Amino acid sequence: MFQVEGWSDLKVRRFPDGFLFGAGTSAYQVEGAWNEDGKGESIWDKYLHDNPDIISDGRNGDVASNSYHQYKRDVEMLRELGVDYYRFSISWSRVLPRGFSNEINEKGLEYYDKLIDELLKYNIKPMITLYHFDLPQTLQDFGGWANPLSTEWFEDYAAVIFKAFAHKVPYWITVNQPNSICVEGYGQGLMAPAISSSGIGDYMCIKNVLVAHARAYRLYEREYKKKFKGSVGIALALNWADPVNNSTKNVEATDVYREFMIGLYMHPIWSKDGGFPKMVKERVHQNSIKQGFKKSRLPALSKEEVTLLKGSSDFVGVNHYTTVLVKSTDRGMSAPSFDDDVHVELTYRPEWKNATSSWLKSVPYGIYRVCVYLNTKYDYPQMFVTEHGWSTRPGLKDDTRVENLRLYLKAILFAIEDGTDLKGYTTWSLMDNVEWVAGTSERFGLYEVDFESEDKNRTARLSALVYKRIIDKRIVEDDYKPNNLKMSITNRNVKTEL
Numbered sequence: 001m002f003q004v005e006g007w008s009d010l011k012v013r014r015f016p017d018g019f020l021f022g023a024g025t026s027a028y029q030v031e032g033a034w035n036e037d038g039k040g041e042s043i044w045d046k047y048l049h050d051n052p053d054i055i056s057d058g059r060n061g062d063v064a065s066n067s068y069h070q071y072k073r074d075v076e077m078l079r080e081l082g083v084d085y086y087r088f089s090i091s092w093s094r095v096l097p098r099g100f101s102n103e104i105n106e107k108g109l110e111y112y113d114k115l116i117d118e119l120l121k122y123n124i125k126p127m128i129t130l131y132h133f134d135l136p137q138t139l140q141d142f143g144g145w146a147n148p149l150s151t152e153w154f155e156d157y158a159a160v161i162f163k164a165f166a167h168k169v170p171y172w173i174t175v176n177q178p179n180s181i182c183v184e185g186y187g188q189g190l191m192a193p194a195i196s197s198s199g200i201g202d203y204m205c206i207k208n209v210l211v212a213h214a215r216a217y218r219l220y221e222r223e224y225k226k227k228f229k230g231s232v233g234i235a236l237a238l239n240w241a242d243p244v245n246n247s248t249k250n251v252e253a254t255d256v257y258r259e260f261m262i263g264l265y266m267h268p269i270w271s272k273d274g275g276f277p278k279m280v281k282e283r284v285h286q287n288s289i290k291q292g293f294k295k296s297r298l299p300a301l302s303k304e305e306v307t308l309l310k311g312s313s314d315f316v317g318v319n320h321y322t323t324v325l326v327k328s329t330d331r332g333m334s335a336p337s338f339d340d341d342v343h344v345e346l347t348y349r350p351e352w353k354n355a356t357s358s359w360l361k362s363v364p365y366g367i368y369r370v371c372v373y374l375n376t377k378y379d380y381p382q383m384f385v386t387e388h389g390w391s392t393r394p395g396l397k398d399d400t401r402v403e404n405l406r407l408y409l410k411a412i413l414f415a416i417e418d419g420t421d422l423k424g425y426t427t428w429s430l431m432d433n434v435e436w437v438a439g440t441s442e443r444f445g446l447y448e449v450d451f452e453s454e455d456k457n458r459t460a461r462l463s464a465l466v467y468k469r470i471i472d473k474r475i476v477e478d479d480y481k482p483n484n485l486k487m488s489i490t491n492r493n494v495k496t497e498l
């Protein structure tokens, strides 16, 4: 059993046979070529073009890590690491420049086809995310994810992608982090499209994104599952939250926080009864009525939608980075708002080590706790860690990333030992990239990208060599230190089944 304090023991745990290792990126963050070969504008193109001053270091995704032109080097890096799969996303507006499926950009499809073939040539399985934050701007002009028609637009887009690639791709993620898309994008105005409508726009978006996910899942299930046997899931931001202490007030506040951060997305898909969690529905409903709304600001799921959503995932994609502590509060908050509905305060332990990103603290037990929570509450769902990572400043000797990686992988081994059905681990990120409004000021890469160079050259960091060693030996060694930072390709025989 994994203990929060003094949890380390001397047993050497091994990743089970068939456990997969991967690395991840997303289209806007690495591709660049924002308007090349017929690509249409996305909400991130527009947002950062219109607001250059909000980017910490001024670097947007116009060129990013140049993966549109450097994809062969990206695959070479994956071969160097020896990973089993590569998680990347498709830019909707690269394939459907105006968002709708009546007009397909063949050059866009060709790019992804070449990338997939390059991966398959080296026995690296593609894990494709259909949507990672970059909606076509043309669809945003019609309200984006706040428009219920978005569920249909997404299904049409998914149909184009499945038709093109279902025969080559074993793992699919419909949508990345509905809470970032909706709470940060349509509520807090922190992510594109930067709409500030907390407590209203965010809830409209959440309903539509979840239904869109389920429509794409059902489409695959109907038309491709039998033939190609791929797995389709959704990636959720599943950070951990503990009460700041064990007072009843704080424990209850933590339950509320978990239901809004985890249950809101898990319950419709993985619970027995389906739909949004009762506690969330009741709180938003009561607050809405008090505030003079005629009905809840959280739009109801119809009976058909509840059924469509229930069971609509083969695995849950766990994007896990950090842990927060929750305090109950009576503080007044601006209302209506998502924060007011949740109504808690968050804090950290001062001793938790900080990454370059201010929100990112190293709390390895959190990933264990979130796995156990999902197991207990949702009956041992199949999982992939679809994102986990650490940010630093530029530099190849990234000891803090190495330490964080080792500690979290050890915690994952405990979670597996305690029954978690975890199929794989995806490190975020394969390479440095555009960290949204933080630009390139927060580096998440196992490979450093030289953003000053014309081609955006990549160089392995220490963490890349350590990850390679872990994948090779299938254990986490504390004392492994490579003699130098030279990287080379080792031919691994990947024996896993699709």
Ligand SMILES: CCCCCCCCCCCCC/C=C/[C@@H](O)[C@@H](N)CO[C@@H]1O[C@H](CO)[C@H](O)[C@H](O)[C@H]1O
Binding pocket: 026, 029, 176, 177, 180, 237, 239, 319, 321, 322, 324, 346, 347, 348, 359, 387, 428, 435, 436, 444
């Ligand atoms: C005095 C104490 C004050 C305490 C204040 C506490 C505030 C706590 C706020 C917690 C916020 C946690 C935010 C977590 C965000 C991540 O889940 C999210 N960024 C993950 O998204 C993925 O991030 C990757 C790297 O950041 C990458 O950008 C990827 O595309 C995203 O999917």
